[in-house]
Amino acid sequence: MRKLRYGMIGGGPGSLIGEVHRKAASYHGLSKPVCSVFSRDYEKNLSLALDYGIDEDRVYNDYEELIEKESKRSDKPDFIIIATPNAFHYEIAKKALKNMFHVICDKPVTINSDEAVELRDLAMKNNLLFGVTYAYTGYSMVHQIKKMVLNGNIGEVRYISGRYIQDWMADTENILNNKHANWRLNPKISGPTNSTGDIGTHLENLVSFTTDLKIKKLSARLDKFGDNIKLDNNVTMMVEYDNGAKGHYWISQIAIGHDNDLGIEIVGTKGSIKWQQNRANYIEFSKLNGPSQIISRNSSLIYPEIKKDFLTEGGHPEGYIEAFARTYKNFMHAILRKDYGAEISAGYYPEIDTGIQGVKFIEAAVESSNNNNKWIEI
Ligand SMILES: NC(=O)c1ccc[n+]([C@@H]2O[C@H](COP(=O)([O-])OP(=O)(O)OC[C@H]3O[C@@H](n4cnc5c(N)ncnc54)[C@H](O)[C@@H]3O)[C@@H](O)[C@H]2O)c1
Incomplete structure (x- = not known):
């Protein structure tokens, strides 16, 4: 089977996430870039494209030109x-x-849910796949947690505490000089929120994936600390799930002392599970009236189907790139199955419905915060 070909729009030199996408897409040797608008600056686009071996005549000025010209090619x-x-x-x-x-x-995926729904309908109409890179669900141990929760290891889920906290926007006096932060704090480019959309949606997605629970309603306070800060940089939220379980989230980009501190604690009737990205290869599992255990990725308690999908041997750590790569692999396997009839089972990757759910979460948080933290049904 030949390598899949991809075109990339955005993710130019110095961007936060561009290189991660390219590494993840190529991790399994399944794909290669063939055309690009990595940046709106043509020279930057060209220089990166040449590094990747993209032909100069497939380096475009803007996304319209790329899509129009590339759609006519046989390759x-x-x-x-x-x-x-x-x-x-x-x-x-x-x-x-x-x-x-x-x-x-x-x-x-978009800055309002009407747009996201329109994209879903268009993808369905044209029989196309649409992945959304909520890549934290690509960690092996996140899949292990899902299986443990769904197999009843902690009983019925009662309470979930979640946080995604960072400190890179804490210097609020100077933060607008940071190009990555500048657009995130601009409603015209970021959408109605900063932290809620930028990292809060990852937390919403992680909880929903690991527990199969959906948020039924939420009450949120979106704070904007600092002068001239137009969008939220710290969020406090209470949530209620569709099984009646309750929870709270702290989402922050001003939490000094924290890097990418994404963590969840899922409390059930018979036990609890704790996981944090900074110790991504370990789960803490506690049983009612029993001892707490640290389950490592190398442990015999890891389900065989999860072990089969390891990207590094269990005794060595898997990290962010591997999580992203697993998401890409599953998306590309789905293309290979669909378009080329390959006999491979495509594992989980977040699809456009998950993207819609994320945007609805953002909209509910904004509505709640604008209405004295009123509970809003999603
Ligand atoms: N999944 C994750 O874990 C994760 C992590 C970081 C960022 N993100 C998301 O990735 C996206 C990009 O974020 P970032 O931090 O890399 O941004 P960034 O500002 O670091 O980089 C954006 C890149 O896009 C290019 N660009 C901007 N507009 C363009 C256009 N119209 N056509 C072509 N190129 C264009 C810029 O030149 C730049 O190279 C955002 O939606 C962000 O929310 C996701």
């Missing part, structure tokens, strides 16, 4: 990666879907 890309700031996702994805490309797009 056109199998899929398009979108890694631009949030507000551009919708137009780019719409054009790619209209021109019959599968799409994998970063989160939040």
